[in-house]
Structures are given as C-alpha cells and as structure tokens.
Amino acid sequence: MPSRTPAIHHQHKRKRTKDVHPIIDKLVYLAAIISPAMTIPQVLKIWVEQNASGISVITWVTYLLVSVIWMIYGIAHKERSIIFSNLLWLIMNPAIIIGSLLYG
Numbered sequence: 001m002p003s004r005t006p007a008i009h010h011q012h013k014r015k016r017t018k019d020v021h022p023i024i025d026k027l028v029y030l031a032a033i034i035s036p037a038m039t040i041p042q043v044l045k046i047w048v049e050q051n052a053s054g055i056s057v058i059t060w061v062t063y064l065l066v067s068v069i070w071m072i073y074g075i076a077h078k079e080r081s082i083i084f085s086n087l088l089w090l091i092m093n094p095a096i097i098i099g100s101l102l103y104g
Contacts, residue, residue, distance in 0.1 A: 025081070032085035039092045046099035055100040064093040 046052045067089040074082030 028081040029084065032081050032088065035085065036088035036092045039096065043092065043095045043099065046096065046103055050103045052100040052102070052104035055096065055104055057097060057100045057104065060093055060096045060100065063089070064097065067093055 042055075046055065067086045070082055071086040071090065073079070074086060
C-alpha cells in the first residue's frame with residue numbers, strides 16, 4: 001500500500017564557476033550600440049554627399065515603426081537594453097528617412 005506521507009523533494013542548486021549574466025548583459029549593450037552605429041556611414045552618405053539613391057523610404061519607415069514597437073515593449077517591461085537600443089534607432093531611422101526624402 002502506498003504511503004500517504006508527502007514526498008520529499010530535493011532541490012538541487014546548480015553550481016556555476018562563473019555567472020554568465022553580467023557578460024551577456026554587457027554584450028547586449030555592446031550590440032545595442034554597434035547595430036545603430038553601423039548606420040552612421042549611410043547617414044553620412046545621405047547628408048554629407050546629399051545622395052540618397054538606392055534608399056528605400058518604405059523600408060526605413062518600417063524600421064522606424066518596428067523601433068517604436070520595441071521601445072514601447074522595452075518601457076512596458078523595463079528592459080533597459082531594449083530601450084537604449086531603440087532610442088538610438090529612433091535617432092538613426094528618421095535621419096535616413098528625412099535625408100532620403102530630401103535627397104532621393
């Protein structure tokens with residue numbers, strides 16, 4: 001007959017030699033900076049050379065809308081890295097869009 005006493009569960013704690021979360025957090029912030037920074041040459045080409053040939057305004061408006069959605073998500077969930085990254089994108093995307101409309 002089975003015992004009616006509650007089962008005892010053992011909780012096993014993982015032992016980590018290093019906690020990877022701080023490393024991942026730093027990498028996310030690095031990616032949050034690098035990604036928009038890679039758009040700087042495009043912005044410079046448009047604004048300095050006044051040349052926006054080959055730029056799709058529809059694509060960049062879509063990127064802008066997606067950045068707004070991610071920004072709202074980041075704020076709602078208090079995710080600083082998402083907020084930070086999309087804040088940078090909310091600067092870069094309009095720079096491309098406005099430049100494309102002026103010089104395209």
